[in-house]
Amino acid sequence: MISSLFENLCLFAQVNRWRSMGSRFRGSRGRGDISDLLPYLIGMVVIGIGVAIVVAIAKRKDFSKPCDDPNKLFRQLCIAHHLDFGSRRLLLKLATALDLAQPALVFVTPEAFEPNHLPPQLYAEQARLAELSQRLF
């Protein structure tokens, strides 16, 4: 075992000799550098992020897969009722203010839109909520 270790050390000692042998065939530009791969790596990361974003968007919009996602259900209902961003935000605010178990419940809770049930922070939105109530029920 000691003899085998000695033989290996002799081989390492000869590395410089092999380098000098190869140096005659390689130009200065052929020298390998990690910085040369950096653009490729960045490109690949960007592509990966892009793909991930596309997949995430597709998944967000895909309502056909089984899941248990209250927010997704809320979005699905908003899309079905052609609600704009402002209306969606207002409904979310209402659900949060009323402490509903999930935001989609506002679609089956007409009482939530009644002025006397409105929490104080939504008094200002009373008119828009009445309009939404008309639209949803």
Next chain:
Amino acid sequence: MSKSLNTTFEILGSSRNEASLSVLLAALDSAQVEVFEGAIKTLVSRRSRAGHFAVVSRWHQLSEPQRDLVRQGRGKMSGGLRNALLAEDTQYFTDACEIIEEFGEFDLVATLVTLSENRNSMHSQSATEMVSRLVKQLSEMVHGKRESQDRRDPNAIRKFVMESLEHSVERFREHQREELIEAFVVLGGRSCELLRTIIEDPHHACYMTVVNTLTTSESSGVIDLLLSFLDSELPSLTAIKVISRRTDKAFLSRLLELADGKLSSQKKRNLSRIRNFAWLQTEGLHIVELEEQDQARSVALLSASGIDQEQKLALWEILLRSGKPAARLAVCESLDEMQGDHTNQLILTALEDKTPQVQAAATLQLRDRNLPGSMSLLLKLIDSPHDEVREAAGQSLGEFTFENFLSRFDTLHDDTRQSTGTLVCKVDHEVVAKLRAELESTSRKNRMRAIEMAEAMAIVSEVSDELVQRLEDEDHLVRAAAADALQFCPTAEVQEALRFALNDRSSAVQNAARNSLNAIEKLNSSNFHEPTHPVEGQS
């Protein structure tokens, strides 16, 4: 429901997002009727045991239109119903049972059987009653009563339910639920191997319960099962005994229906093993109190049975005296296969029946029984005012045909010729046609005899045209005989023909014609003085 709300429930109903179930369950608590009903309808349509359970648990609160929404989920809510049955809550259990019975959810029989067997369960007794009701309902489906819109195969359901019940029978020693055994018998049928084994084995734990069910159940399934044993080559003795013991009207009615049409030889063989029927001795179910059709059926059935002949005859006597016409007729027909003094007496009783068909049936049996005075009775009956009786008497006096009379005519004495001739006329309805053929015979002897036969049978007037033709016969003896016979037919045509015969070349014919004309003239003059005197004078 508004279009928007409808859209919401459509999304909630079709979404594969489990979060929608929580929304729908929350909507069930809504005070808004539209939201509540939308939630019910959507939950029923979704495949969700929890959702169905929530709907089932509210059944008792629903109005009839709301229940109609639940009814749309028929056949899809087994999971929810099962949860409700097992929920250890009386209201849920009651709601589930109501739905199961109304929907005919036979899938749940297995769950109910398990509950029934578990006597520690608070719903054990109710589950047992529910199993009985469902099995009865299924039995009726199997045996005919089926809703037209129900496309389920009752036999496939039966097979499935029978599996549960058979397992329950095997566990009878543990649960001791006789009602489950009854349900098993009601649905079993003769093809059920286990049921056959129990019936054949008096030591089986379920034997007494099975026999009791066979004896008392009015279910179509049980009655069908019992009666099917009569078609068996080796019927169970137990079954035969039960058939003889049952006295209920439901069973009796079905038993008597067997006698509609012809009883198969197998049925007859098995019926002959029954020595007594308990219903014959049951108060309030006397044979004469049965409907007319059932009385007649009972005669056919009892005839095939093995009950004692004297008992049969005693029953027949009762029926002949007090039964309905169809029964009296059936009795007469069944007596055909029986012999003896009592039977003969009954036949004579039947001859005096007020219904012609019964008289006719008895008349047909008179000759073969060789009863004293039967010939004179038949001679009376041949003049009966009823066609059926005359027909039957004629059939019994079948030997009095024209051909027989013709062949023996020459050997008969004048008086016998007349009495037999009259009888032949009554028995053989083709006498006139046959006599006409005989009058046209090429043989002089035959023509002469035919003229004599016309006189003997007193039907000269019916063949007078033929006799007038015989006045021109080539043979003077035939002409003379015809002229002589025509004196009994005083029509204008006959007198004209006789006057013409006065110029016949044969003096014998002239004399005969003259005598006949004189006789007619005498007859006419006496008729002028006594207009009611019969025209036909020779008899």
